[in-house]
Amino acid sequence: MLNFLPAPIIGGVASLAIALNTLFWCPVLYLVAIAKLLIPIKAWRTQCTKVAIWLAEAWIGCNSAWMRLTQRTLWRISGLEGLSYDDWYLVVCNHQSWVDIFVLQHVFNKKIPFLKFFLKQELIWVPVIGLAWWALDFPFMKRYSKEQIARNPDLHGKDLETTRKMCERFKTTPVSVMNFMEGTRITAAKHQRQDSPYRHLLKPKAGGIGFVLGAMGDQIQTMLDVTIIYPQGVPDAWAFMRGELKEVEVIIQKRPIPTEFCNQDYQNDEPFREAFQAWVRDLWWEKDGLLDEHLGIPV
Numbered sequence: 001m002l003n004f005l006p007a008p009i010i011g012g013v014a015s016l017a018i019a020l021n022t023l024f025w026c027p028v029l030y031l032v033a034i035a036k037l038l039i040p041i042k043a044w045r046t047q048c049t050k051v052a053i054w055l056a057e058a059w060i061g062c063n064s065a066w067m068r069l070t071q072r073t074l075w076r077i078s079g080l081e082g083l084s085y086d087d088w089y090l091v092v093c094n095h096q097s098w099v100d101i102f103v104l105q106h107v108f109n110k111k112i113p114f115l116k117f118f119l120k121q122e123l124i125w126v127p128v129i130g131l132a133w134w135a136l137d138f139p140f141m142k143r144y145s146k147e148q149i150a151r152n153p154d155l156h157g158k159d160l161e162t163t164r165k166m167c168e169r170f171k172t173t174p175v176s177v178m179n180f181m182e183g184t185r186i187t188a189a190k191h192q193r194q195d196s197p198y199r200h201l202l203k204p205k206a207g208g209i210g211f212v213l214g215a216m217g218d219q220i221q222t223m224l225d226v227t228i229i230y231p232q233g234v235p236d237a238w239a240f241m242r243g244e245l246k247e248v249e250v251i252i253q254k255r256p257i258p259t260e261f262c263n264q265d266y267q268n269d270e271p272f273r274e275a276f277q278a279w280v281r282d283l284w285w286e287k288d289g290l291l292d293e294h295l296g297i298p299v
Contacts, residue, residue, distance in 0.1 A: 002238040003070065003071060003072045003243050004136050005241060006248075007240065007242040007244065010070050010071075010241075010242050011238060011241045011242040011243070013070055014067075014070045014241040014242070014243070015109075016068060016284075016285055017066035017069075017070070017265070018063060018066065021035065021059060021062045021063060021066070024062075025055050025056075025058060025059045025062075026093070026128065026132065027233070028055055029052055029055045029056070029132050029135055030132070030135075032048050032051050032052045032055065032131065032135055033048075033052065033134060033135030033144070035048055036048035036049070036052075036135055038290070039206070042174060043219070046172065047264040048135070048175065049135070049136065049137045049169075049173070050173070050195070052132075052135045052136050052137075053114045053136060053150055055197065056114060056132075057109055057110055057114060057289070060105045060106070060109045061110075062075055063102065063106070064106050064109065065136075065186075067102070067106065070243050071243040071245060072291065073246060073247065073248060074246065074247040074248075075107075075248060076106055076247070076248070076249040076250070077249075077250045077251065077252070078250070078251050079250075079251060079252025079253060080107070080111060080252060081256060082254065083111050083112050083224075083252075083254070084112070085110065085111065085112060085113060086174050087173075087222065088113070088170070088174050088175055088176075088216070088219040088220045088221070088222070089112055089176040089177070089213060089220065089222055089223070089264040090176075090177050090179070090209060090222070090223045090224070090225070090257065091104075091108075091112075091115060091176050091177065091178045091179070091218050091223075091224045091226060092178075092179050092180075092181050092209065092223060092225055093178070093179075093180060093227070093228060094182065094186075094200070094224075094226075094227055094228060094287060094291070095180040095182050095186065096182065096184050096185060096186055096228065096230065096234045097185060097230075097234050097235060097236065097237075097240075098185070098236070098237045098239045098240075099234075099235050099236075099237065099245065100180075100185075100203075100228055101147055102240070103228055103248055103250060104178070104226065104228075107250050107252075108152055110177070112176045112224070113173075113174040113175045113176045114136070114175070114176065115178040115209055116136070116137065116138050116167075116170075116175055116176065116177055116178060117138060117174045117178045117179075118138075118139050118141050118178075118179065118208060118212075119133060119139070119141065119175070121138050121140045121141060122140060123140065125142050133298070137169050137170075137186070139165070139166035139167070139169075139238050139268055140166070164214075165217035165232075166215075167212065167216045168215075170219065171216065171218075171219055173236055176224075177212050177216075177220065179208050179209050180211070181204040181205055181206070181208070181209065181284075182201060182203070182205070182278065183202070183205050183206060184202070184204040186200075186201065186202050190202060198284060198285070198286055198288040199291070199292060199297070200233050200286055200291040200292070200295075201288050201291075202289060203284075204280050204281065204284045205282075206266075206276055206277045207266060207267075209280075210261075210264075210266030210273070210276050211266055211267075213261055213262050213263070213264070213266075214262075214263060214265060214266050216232060217257075217261075217262025217263035217264070218262070218263065220257065220262075221256065221262070222254060222255070222256060222257065223254075223255045223257050224252055224253070224255075225252070225254075225255050225283060225287070226250065226251070226252050226253075226286050227251045227253075227255040227260060227290050227291065227299070228248065228249070228250055229248070229249040229250075229251070229291060229294050229295065230245075230247070230248055230249075231247050231248075231249065231295065232246050232247055233295070249294060251290065251294070255283075258277040258279070259276075261275075261276055261279065264276075267283060
């Protein structure tokens with residue numbers, strides 16, 4: 001443990017560790033990505049994706065190692081019992097900090113299938129990691145605004161069509177589809193701008209998971225409802241790297257997904273959409289109460 005060192009030195013060591021870890025694994029991952037790109041055979045690409053996932057899980061494992069080396073974090077984790085690496089999951093979580101991703105990867109690595117986030121299509125062009133995301137079969141989504149659809153009605157429904165095509169890749173190999181339903185990290189300004197009815201959360205956006213369940217309702221029957229709590233305050237990225245994440249609580253609630261919410265048309269079926277949004281809002285009220293309870297805030 002190096003947590004006896006001054007915080008700036010710990011930050012430097014951690015930054016160097018993640019940089020070296022990434023530089024070690026990324027070239028191999030790029031070779032896999034190039035092999036996958038050059039040979040457009042489905043079975044070959046499936047095998048390339050499996051190798052890429054193994055490499056990504058090794059990268060996460062090394063990140064967990066330097067986290068243990070540089071930090072003395074008290075981890076309080078509940079709900080990991082009964083999870084399987086060979087099942088399909090929809091994972092939802094509150095979103096407070098960039099650190100949330102490291103927490104989720106550390107907690108779930110090799111306990112459930114590799115977490116895959118839905119990303120904006122533009123992110124495929126991000127230097128270095130855009131190609132890595134593509135090799136790992138992260139789903140890239142192109143969203144159309146109401147104005148774009150009004151100008152070109154043919155775009156109506158393309159979001160769902162794209163989701164269905166991306167999810168086809170996940171039907172033969174177990175996957176954990178990850179969604180931060182708030183869509184962005186919470187800040188006081190965002191909370192006030194939204195006039196959010198929740199004390200600790202932004203308003204949830206149900207469309208993303210509604211589209212996923214419409215495309216993969218036969219495979220995904222379980223939701224992992226994750227609540228991340230930072231009892232000593234939400235850390236920013238640099239505070240995390242300096243070893244100042246002293247305590248984190250992760251509560252995992254395994255929920256069956258109601259069958260009536262699977263294989264439905266979220267975009268065009270208004271009664272279903274309203275019922276689904278009401279279900280999501282109820283989940284969010286429960287999560288807000290859970291945060292109150294564990295942060296010791298009176299209702």
